[in-house]
Amino acid sequence: DTGVSQDPRHKITKRGQNVTFRCDPISEHNRLYWYRQTLGQGPEFLTYFQNEAQLEKSRLLSDRFSAERPKGSFSTLEIQRTEQGDSAMYLCASSLGSGIFNEQFFGPGTRLTVL
Amino acid sequence: GENVEQHPSTLSVQEGDSAVIKCTYSDSASNYFPWYKQELGKRPQLIIDIRSNVGEKKDQRIAVTLNKTAKHFSLHITETQPEDSAVYFCAALNTGTASKLTFGTGTRLQVTL
Numbered sequence: 001d002t003g004v005s006q007d008p009r010h011k012i013t014k015r016g017q018n019v020t021f022r023c024d025p026i027s028e029h030n031r032l033y034w035y036r037q038t039l040g041q042g043p044e045f046l047t048y049f050q051n052e053a054q055l056e057k058s059r060l061l062s063d064r065f066s067a068e069r070p071k072g073s074f075s076t077l078e079i080q081r082t083e084q085g086d087s088a089m090y091l092c093a094s095s096l097g098s099g100i101f102n103e104q105f106f107g108p109g110t111r112l113t114v115l
Numbered sequence: 116g117e118n119v120e121q122h123p124s125t126l127s128v129q130e131g132d133s134a135v136i137k138c139t140y141s142d143s144a145s146n147y148f149p150w151y152k153q154e155l156g157k158r159p160q161l162i163i164d165i166r167s168n169v170g171e172k173k174d175q176r177i178a179v180t181l182n183k184t185a186k187h188f189s190l191h192i193t194e195t196q197p198e199d200s201a202v203y204f205c206a207a208l209n210t211g212t213a214s215k216l217t218f219g220t221g222t223r224l225q226v227t228l
Binding site for chain 2: 004031033035040041042043044045048050055056058091095102103104105106107108109
């Protein structure tokens with residue numbers, strides 16, 4: 001499968017616990033994005049990387065959220081001290097990000113449920 | 116920042132009829148407008164996109180129109196089929212200064228037999 005992959009697909013956790021999600025982009029894509037999608041809404045931008053550099057973060061990304069892309073390949077999104085309001089689908093996307101290649105390809109998402 | 120509004124939120128059409136979904140955007144610098152289809156429990160998938168130097172683009176039964184002056188763009192699906200039933204999202208992006216897509220709130224399209 002050469003598409004964007006995410007792991008795990010589902011995560012159930014108790015409030016206050018830390019969780020970490022992983023995204024593997026399409027191999028030649030240098031840009032990687034994280035979005036959050038709640039029921040009945042469109043995806044909302046969280047952050048994006050060009051190679052290993054985190055170039056933009058949304059104000060939605062509180063201090064409890066951190067994302068990394070250490071070698072410019074896969075990325076991790078960690079949520080510390082989870083709250084019930086963090087329950088959502090976390091989507092990762094990747095793109096070539098140069099010239100006319102703007103299409104963002106989405107992964108299947110990680111559905112987080114915070115009890 | 117960019118703000119994208121989308122309507123209607125739900126749309127029901129009979130098989131074979133046409134469906135139109137409309138979006139407006141606020142940032143006149145936005146120049147790339149993709150449409151994504153999301154089936155229940157699945158990832159958003161790009162179905163068509165348009166850039167600001169083009170007024171219309173067509174791909175088989177799907178077409179998108181863009182009015183830069185009015186800052187709105189529309190998705191047109193002709194000869195709808197049951198497999199067109201899904202949630203459709205429009206989005207906008209300024210490729211020069213930002214990479215984040217700003218999405219609309221989605222339109223749930225149901226194609227009935």
